Amino acid sequence: MMQRLQRLLPFLTLIVLFFALTIATPHFLTAINLASVARQTAVINIMALGMTLVIITGGIDLSVGSILAIAGLFGAMGIKHGLPIPAAIFVGIGCGLLCGLVNGLMITQFRINPFIVTLGTLEAYRGLALVVSKGLPVHEIPDSFSFLGDGNLLGVPFSLWVLAICAVLMHLVLEHTKLGRYAFAIGSNSAAAYYAGVPINFHLTAVYAIAGMLAGLAGMIEASRLMTGQPTAGQGYELQAIAAVVIGGGSLVGGEGSVVGTLIGAFIIGLLSNGSDLLGVNPYWQQVIIGAVIIAAVAFDELRKRKLSVSRA
Amino acid sequence: MLLSLQGVQKSFGGVKALRDGNLEVCEGEVHLLMGENGAGKSTLMKIVAGMFRRDAGQMLWRGQPVSFARPAEASAQGIAMVHQESLLAPHLSVAENIFLGHEGASTGGWVNRGKINERAARVIAANGFRLDPATRVASLTPAGKQLVEICRAIAQGSSLLIFDEPTSSLSESETREVFRIVRELCSRRIAVIYITHRLEELRAIGDRVTILRDGATVHTAHLKELTREDLIQHMVGRPVNAIYRREPQPRGKALLQVENVSRGILREISLSLHEGEIVGLGGLMGAGRTELCRVIFGLDPPDKGVIRVAGRAIHSKTPRQAVAAGIALIPEDRQNHGLALKLPIAHNITMPDLARISSLGFLRSNRETNLANEFRDRLRIRCSTPQQLAGRLSGGNQQKIVIAKWVARGARIFLFDEPTRGIDVAAKQEVFEQMDKLARQGAAILMVSSELPELVQVADRILVMCEGRITGELPGRTTQEEIMRLAAPSAPRPGDSAEARALPDRT
Numbered sequence: 095m096m097q098r099l100q101r102l103l104p105f106l107t108l109i110v111l112f113f114a115l116t117i118a119t120p121h122f123l124t125a126i127n128l129a130s131v132a133r134q135t136a137v138i139n140i141m142a143l144g145m146t147l148v149i150i151t152g153g154i155d156l157s158v159g160s161i162l163a164i165a166g167l168f169g170a171m172g173i174k175h176g177l178p179i180p181a182a183i184f185v186g187i188g189c190g191l192l193c194g195l196v197n198g199l200m201i202t203q204f205r206i207n208p209f210i211v212t213l214g215t216l217e218a219y220r221g222l223a224l225v226v227s228k229g230l231p232v233h234e235i236p237d238s239f240s241f242l243g244d245g246n247l248l249g250v251p252f253s254l255w256v257l258a259i260c261a262v263l264m265h266l267v268l269e270h271t272k273l274g275r276y277a278f279a280i281g282s283n284s285a286a287a288y289y290a291g292v293p294i295n296f297h298l299t300a301v302y303a304i305a306g307m308l309a310g311l312a313g314m315i316e317a318s319r320l321m322t323g324q325p326t327a328g329q330g331y332e333l334q335a336i337a338a339v340v341i342g343g344g345s346l347v348g349g350e351g352s353v354v355g356t357l358i359g360a361f362i363i364g365l366l367s368n369g370s371d372l373l374g375v376n377p378y379w380q381q382v383i384i385g386a387v388i389i390a391a392v393a394f395d396e397l398r399k400r401k402l403s404v405s406r407a
Numbered sequence: 408m409l410l411s412l413q414g415v416q417k418s419f420g421g422v423k424a425l426r427d428g429n430l431e432v433c434e435g436e437v438h439l440l441m442g443e444n445g446a447g448k449s450t451l452m453k454i455v456a457g458m459f460r461r462d463a464g465q466m467l468w469r470g471q472p473v474s475f476a477r478p479a480e481a482s483a484q485g486i487a488m489v490h491q492e493s494l495l496a497p498h499l500s501v502a503e504n505i506f507l508g509h510e511g512a513s514t515g516g517w518v519n520r521g522k523i524n525e526r527a528a529r530v531i532a533a534n535g536f537r538l539d540p541a542t543r544v545a546s547l548t549p550a551g552k553q554l555v556e557i558c559r560a561i562a563q564g565s566s567l568l569i570f571d572e573p574t575s576s577l578s579e580s581e582t583r584e585v586f587r588i589v590r591e592l593c594s595r596r597i598a599v600i601y602i603t604h605r606l607e608e609l610r611a612i613g614d615r616v617t618i619l620r621d622g623a624t625v626h627t628a629h630l631k632e633l634t635r636e637d638l639i640q641h642m643v644g645r646p647v648n649a650i651y652r653r654e655p656q657p658r659g660k661a662l663l664q665v666e667n668v669s670r671g672i673l674r675e676i677s678l679s680l681h682e683g684e685i686v687g688l689g690g691l692m693g694a695g696r697t698e699l700c701r702v703i704f705g706l707d708p709p710d711k712g713v714i715r716v717a718g719r720a721i722h723s724k725t726p727r728q729a730v731a732a733g734i735a736l737i738p739e740d741r742q743n744h745g746l747a748l749k750l751p752i753a754h755n756i757t758m759p760d761l762a763r764i765s766s767l768g769f770l771r772s773n774r775e776t777n778l779a780n781e782f783r784d785r786l787r788i789r790c791s792t793p794q795q796l797a798g799r800l801s802g803g804n805q806q807k808i809v810i811a812k813w814v815a816r817g818a819r820i821f822l823f824d825e826p827t828r829g830i831d832v833a834a835k836q837e838v839f840e841q842m843d844k845l846a847r848q849g850a851a852i853l854m855v856s857s858e859l860p861e862l863v864q865v866a867d868r869i870l871v872m873c874e875g876r877i878t879g880e881l882p883g884r885t886t887q888e889e890i891m892r893l894a895a896p897s898a899p900r901p902g903d904s905a906e907a908r909a910l911p912d913r914t
Binding site for chain 1: 730745
């Protein structure tokens with residue numbers, strides 16, 4: 095009973111946070127505010143879905159913020175040069191896929207630690223975005239592109255629909271496909287997976303490619319929200335995405351993580367920053383609060399696991 | 408009486424690990440502590456060493472009631488534990504490890520390396536060990552690491568040392584070295600509590616034995632008064648046919664042929680495994696037995712030579728190709744190479760063959776559950792549900808999961824590398840029964856074992872390796888002495904005692 099309660103802790107935190115904010119400020123529970131929270135968190139959330147997959151394998155992807163920028167930039171440039179909007183969105187997603195593929199290939203073929211590879215590409219992709227754009231944002235995009243980031247479908251923000259679809263797909267991948275199963279196996283014990291005949295390199299490469307692809311999609315949504323292709327977009331988003339996964343129960347040593355957990359984690363971060371905005375909390379303190387929440391979440395999780403792991407010897 | 412425990416109890420989150428722990432240890436005796444996995448041996452010892460606090464019961468140390476909240480309190484009283492997995496700092500030197508936490512207060516935070524090395528050298532020399540105080544611990548063998556732990560305990564002036572399965576990762580000669588040390592300690596009036604699984608070790612070392620079963624002490628006696636069968640019966644709680652003998656089977660056609668394979672230390676290895684037979688592979692540590700399994704399983708492709716499955720040459724560069732050819736490896740290091748401990752039993756069983764439970768690219772959880780249930784029953788894996796995490800099961804049950812996943816994959820050639828390492832007596836029998844069953848169903852089995860009695864009991868014929876070569880083949884019902892004769896690096900003259908032949912000094 096206690097254990098189940100502790101596992102539900104992130105979810106309960108989210109609920110409590112939601113009600114606390116509803117009581118604390120009349121501006122919270124309004125359609126406009128909630129839609130704005132949804133739009134803000136959708137971008138991070140979509141990246142965090144890819145990050146969940148990566149973290150389950152025991153890896154990390156620090157480059158997703160830079161991929162977001164480079165994908166958004168290429169997509170925006172495509173639109174500006176007359177590409178139809180759906181095609182431009184695919185350009186952005188494809189660009190993310192390519193960047194992720196490069197990450198995955200370097201990790202598996204050169205056997206470099208994912209932290210190092212993606213730390214390198216965090217810099218390199220950002221640099222490429224700046225080189226291509228000469229450091230200038232891409233403006234003058236047709237208004238119709240704003241639908242992706244700011245539009246509504248059936249009264250719900252369009253980006254939330256995109257998130258929902260991605261989340262369902264990712265959940266299916268994790269729980270019901272070989273790729274997901276192998277991701278858990280690799281993260282839990284890559285040697286055992288190798289000994290079982292699992293093609294590790296192929297699946298790891300696919301995992302980073304998917305994370306890149308989702309970052310590319312997030313980049314198009316971000317570009318649509320800003321109505322510019324910004325080479326400096328998404329700085330620090332990778333850390334927020336990692337935080338969302340970790341708050342939601344993902345373990346940086348691999349083998350653990352879930353879509354539901356990550357969604358909850360991202361919404362907790364989203365509500366915390368929205369709530370402190372509404373309550374007029376100093377934005378500098380916001381950072382302190384979010385940092386504390388990340389550490390507290392992991393500390394609780396560790397305590398829970400320690401209790402579980404005490405077995406008789 | 409040095410140490411006396413009465414009615415000690417300990418629970419972890421509702422699970423009673425220890426119901427009624429009783430133990431009495433005299434000064435200078437070697438006291439064996441035996442029992443199956445989960446019987447509560449380690450829990451009891453961790454209470455003595457101050458790593459756990461007992462929930463109830465009494466502990467007397469030199470006649471005084473004591474209760475330790477921390478290992479430091481126990482070691483201050485002279486109780487130290489030598490752990491199964493070494494608890495040393497690998498990047499520090501031997502000397503630094505010996506005095507870690509006891510560097511001496513007078514130095515005021517500064518560590519005088521020369522002085523510490525000198526002090527360590529004195530401790531090492533006093534015990535007749537061969538160790539250089541300045542070596543980094545990471546570069547030592549498992550046996551060397553245990554020596555360091557023993558030195559640490561002695562340097563702290565311990566009068567009771569607890570050894571938790573010290574020989575489970577050691578070679579024959581290292582094992583003998585540990586025995587020598589234990590006897591040496593005992594001659595200096597230091598008491599030793601020795602936890603072990605290996606029945607073979609008993610008489611070489613112990614005076615008295617205490618047996619635990621299901622968290623309670625069931626028997627204490629002088630070793631002289633007990634037969635091997637008595638011991639097993641006390642441990643398991645029912646009589647077990649300790650001497651497992653496989654009925655020899657008519658063998659079928661050759662399934663696996665290894666022809667002139669060389670790689671690393673392996674020199675021109677040739678062997679064949681036939682349907683329906685269990686072939687033992689004996690030899691000393693470092694003879695190349697595990698290396699041979701790795702080559703056959705595609706972990707290290709051969710530099711020279713050919714491996715054939717059912718007559719067709721396979722050229723595996725990864726285990727994936729070997730697995731596709733029907734080869735399975737039950738690795739020596741089960742926890743690191745055989746299982747994903749954080750994943751459910753069912754996921755471990757289906758890992759090599761997800762296609763079997765998928766349709767249209769999606770995994771079918773009902774098919775997976777059915778398959779897992781089927782193999783749980785077939786291999787008698789004791790668990791509450793197949794959704795339980797593999798890491799929560801005992802060693803024997805974990806080994807059965809590893810076997811199950813290959814049987815589910817439809818493997819035909821099984822390489823068992825030390826299949827009984829770290830599992831208890833009853834589970835060993837079950838593993839042998841499974842091997843027998845597989846062979847009856849037409850599988851070809853290679854069994855690597857350092858436990859000579861097991862080889863003699865289970866194998867239909869035995870190949871012996873020495874220094875990377877196969878030095879001979881023996882019939883299944885051979886003697887341990889015959890195996891040792893082929894396993895020793897230089898062939899001894901006839902007339903040497905069996906003991907001398909079994910003791911090649913390779914240190």
